[in-house]
Amino acid sequence: MKIFLAIISRDMLLAVRQGGATFLALIFFLLTVTLFPLGIGPEPAILARVAPGVLWVAALLAAMLSLDRLFQADFEDGSLEQLTLSGLPLSLIVLAKIITHWLTTGLPLLLAAPVLAVLLNMNDEGFEALLLTMLIGTPALSLIGAIGAALTLTVRRGGVLLSLLVLPLYIPVLIFGVSAIDAAVHGLNAKPHLLLLAALTVAAIPLCPWAAAAAVKLSLE
Amino acid sequence: MSIHYFANPTRFTRLAGRVQPWAAGLTVVLLLIGLYLALIEAPADYQQGDTVRIMFVHVPAAWMAMFCYSFLAVASAIALIWRHPLADLAAKASAPIGASFTFLALVTGSIWGKPMWGTWWVWDARLTSVLILFFLYLGYMALWEAIEDGQKAGKAAAVLALVGAVNVPIIKFSVDWWNTLHQPASVMRMDGPAIHPSMLWPLLIMALAFQTYFVTLLLARMRMELNLRRIRALRLAERTS
Numbered sequence: 001m002k003i004f005l006a007i008i009s010r011d012m013l014l015a016v017r018q019g020g021a022t023f024l025a026l027i028f029f030l031l032t033v034t035l036f037p038l039g040i041g042p043e044p045a046i047l048a049r050v051a052p053g054v055l056w057v058a059a060l061l062a063a064m065l066s067l068d069r070l071f072q073a074d075f076e077d078g079s080l081e082q083l084t085l086s087g088l089p090l091s092l093i094v095l096a097k098i099i100t101h102w103l104t105t106g107l108p109l110l111l112a113a114p115v116l117a118v119l120l121n122m123n124d125e126g127f128e129a130l131l132l133t134m135l136i137g138t139p140a141l142s143l144i145g146a147i148g149a150a151l152t153l154t155v156r157r158g159g160v161l162l163s164l165l166v167l168p169l170y171i172p173v174l175i176f177g178v179s180a181i182d183a184a185v186h187g188l189n190a191k192p193h194l195l196l197l198a199a200l201t202v203a204a205i206p207l208c209p210w211a212a213a214a215a216v217k218l219s220l221e
Numbered sequence: 222m223s224i225h226y227f228a229n230p231t232r233f234t235r236l237a238g239r240v241q242p243w244a245a246g247l248t249v250v251l252l253l254i255g256l257y258l259a260l261i262e263a264p265a266d267y268q269q270g271d272t273v274r275i276m277f278v279h280v281p282a283a284w285m286a287m288f289c290y291s292f293l294a295v296a297s298a299i300a301l302i303w304r305h306p307l308a309d310l311a312a313k314a315s316a317p318i319g320a321s322f323t324f325l326a327l328v329t330g331s332i333w334g335k336p337m338w339g340t341w342w343v344w345d346a347r348l349t350s351v352l353i354l355f356f357l358y359l360g361y362m363a364l365w366e367a368i369e370d371g372q373k374a375g376k377a378a379a380v381l382a383l384v385g386a387v388n389v390p391i392i393k394f395s396v397d398w399w400n401t402l403h404q405p406a407s408v409m410r411m412d413g414p415a416i417h418p419s420m421l422w423p424l425l426i427m428a429l430a431f432q433t434y435f436v437t438l439l440l441a442r443m444r445m446e447l448n449l450r451r452i453r454a455l456r457l458a459e460r461t462s
Binding site: 172196207211 | 353356357359360363364367368370373376377380381383384385387388391392394395396398399
């Protein structure tokens with residue numbers, strides 16, 4: 001447990017000290033959402049209708065774009081190999097990395113989403129659901145994405161490949177996330193959607209680090 | 222006989238070489254019978270007219286799209302668990318075939334949809350999930366291509382295939398759910414009376430023909446892969462000697 005926390009605090013420290021690069025995902029999120037009114041047109045009614053979908057799609061892409069940071073730097077300078085000697089199972093090391101990824105991308109996205117929802121003129125009833133879906137759903141993005149990041153670790157310029165691997169797997173998260181907000185906006189019960197989303201995340205917590213660790217092991221051989 | 226009996230590539234190549242012509246011949250015969258029954262014997266549908274004949278290609282292709290992914294996932298599991306040297310070859314060989322069947326299902330479905338629903342594409346649950354399946358195939362093939370070391374590529378692709386196999390039902394379920402939410406009255410309803418024998422038989426024969434076609438292609442692709450590996454090994458041996 002001590003090593004587990006040490007890895008998280010080390011990675012967090014690295015992320016904060018690096019500054020700019022860490023929050024690029026957030027800036028990407030803001031920028032993508034800004035593009036939608038420009039592309040679709042500024043009518044408030046249309047924007048309000050598409051707001052949940054736009055926010056979730058943009059969050060998905062932002063989370064995906066920051067995935068290559070997950071293991072890459074540590075793999076290149078060899079510290080990933082050092083970490084495997086710490087005695088902690090590889091899947092837990094991977095889980096620590098995933099938690100850091102969520103703290104540096106998922107959490108900022110979660111905090112920025114309501115502000116952007118206001119800009120997109122989203123219905124007031126949807127805000128609680130938006131925050132809840134982001135809170136429950138973004139960890140799943142980090143967890144599932146870790147598998148893709150681990151698989152493309154040895155691939156040079158793996159970014160496009162990563163998106164091809166990960167985006168189809170993100171679809172359920174997107175669907176349940178958006179339908180929960182849509183339900184809340186239309187005054188319906190958002191709970192079933194939230195529960196399904198939570199089920200996805202809960203199932204991903206044990207399975208994804210395990211699969212990602214198997215993939216990381218391949219590139220360390 | 223255990224699954225390791227055919228772990229010997231020479232033994233496998235010999236057997237595959239013997240089976241392949243039979244599978245190919247069977248495919249041709251079944252296709253001829255199936256096409257004759259489907260295009261000439263089977264009656265035109267009383268509502269859809271002759272367009273219903275697209276079904277005899279479309280439905281077997283869609284079945285094969287799913288069958289190939291299951292095959293791929295099982296072969297990947299065998300490759301990962303028992304390190305069976307031919308299992309990851311089988312998985313690799315089945316991916317492009319499966320992707321082609323999926324593509325065929327999508328295209329024929331689109332051609333069928335235009336006269337029937339008046340549009341090339343609807344974001345119906347079934348269409349959407351088949352499209353996603355197509356992307357899963359592409360990702361799998363791209364991963365094989367991207368990693369240079371064949372052994373590592375095989376294992377990485379196997380991990381991806383299993384992750385995909387766990388996800389396919391989840392994606393299917395979520396897309397069904399999404400669809401019922403977003404478009405309550407769907408244009409396509411496949412219910413109606415159970416399919417008449419005059420249409421069922423050609424369909425089953427076509428499905429069988431597609432299956433033997435898959436076996437033929439799979440064996441051919443696996444032999445090709447084995448030969449490629451042999452050539453590579455020979456080249457390496459030449460260079461080092």
